[in-house]
Amino acid sequence: MAVITLTSDFGYTDHYVAAVKARLLSLNPQATVVDISHGIEPFNIPQAEFVIRSVFHEFPEGTVHLIAVDTHGCRRGKYHAAKYRGHYFLVADNGLLSLITDGEPEVVVELQTDDMFLPSPAKDLLAPAALFLAKGGDIDVLGERTTSFRQLLNRQLRLNDHAITGHVIHVDRYGNLITNITRDSVETIAHGRAYTIHFGRETIGRVFPTYNQVDDGDCCCMFNSLGQLSIGINKGNASELLGLGFDSQVDVRFYPGS
Template sequence: MNRTIALLTDFGLTDPYVGQMKGVLAKHAPNSPVIDLSHGVEPFCITQGAFYLWSALNHFPQDTVFVAVIDPGVGTNRRIIGCELGSRVIIAPDNGLVELAEYLSPEAMIVTDLSSLAARKAASATFHGRDIFAPIAAAVSTGEQLSLMGSKLPLRDVARTGISRPVWMENGVEAIVLHRDRFGNLILNIRDNHVLPERVVLPENPPRYPDSRIVRRAACYAELQPRTTGLIIGSQGFYELAVNKGSAAQELSLGPGDSVTFTW
């Protein structure tokens, strides 16, 4: 039985790169459904890619093969890894893309170092997504075992960037922006199982409207007063900064990978 393949890249849709990856998959795994998770990750933004990847895991079939190619280190000695989370598989560069998936998923992650495959394939130095990642995904989706493709890699050796854990202080927290959606909402790396105060304060560098330094919790966007920044638990299970019918990203000049500190 052929497994579903999900593609996540920062390639965009203007160039032929996504199409070439799909062509390789169609050649080597013609019966595997291919779903575009997203090709709109901001270029080189591992933080956003890690968020997209984790947020998608539970919404795809259990045996999906995820191919995540946000790979600013392509052509270097960075590792290529295959990660097993239960029956799900993630093929990715070892640069932090799997950090949230490892930290937030209940299954123990098993990691295989697939880097040796790069030396065996006729691969370009700049497009491993087409030349290495897609053929690996096709092989896995049609039944080949990761254990036959490389050696096991201890979890402690997998690259991490620190995006999985906010930094808690006595009277505040430092969070990282995982994602800025098209509405300007800023998804933070603070899970919904944390209880934040009803009111927190942003740093001294004020936004355009001074009152926006005071951030209040709200249940939904419509509860926020105009030009007021709020903290909402969003659909992905994280707190997010939002402005009712406005853009928190523009208001606060923040984007994926940026840090923000709340005090109370």
């Protein structure tokens, strides 16, 4: 039986997460359920997309990802099961699926439901569907195939010969600012040239391997394990101290002849 992961905006103080797990384990006590995060901010689709895209590929192929974020976000009450890169995703029709898959899932079906309104879609609809897929069930049994699901677009980089403009796409628990500027994009444009990184009122001229390579309280940039340019303050909260957050602009500028 495949692993089932849970991601939600339910938080950790209420019974909502436990209710979904109780449903899964009541239907199959042998189910393997792994929490990704339940600390997604309520209805925060970009945050959920970042967290899931950062880690889903670390799980074995065939893993089923139940995503209970903004589960009542669609007035039409649509919910989908999708297959993408060997993984399954169960999610409300709120645009999250298009972000995770870059709009190109291999298969999408609209889950069958006889109810016009589900008080707890994660528990009553997505959990049974997740178990069905985890046990090797055919996704097409869950509903009709569709190409109609809400589309959202990920932030795109702006590139030219002398600069890259990106944005902060996530602020982690430590206040680190994670951008959509990748190591590959920087190396492709740089061609060995020196560059500086600009954000807020700050200019940084060097990328370090880790944040602790600078003194406590100093700001630095690094590429994280996913190859994304990240801005942090050693032993400090960069988001709070720099006054930057989600969607803040970050520029990398290259210098001819250097």
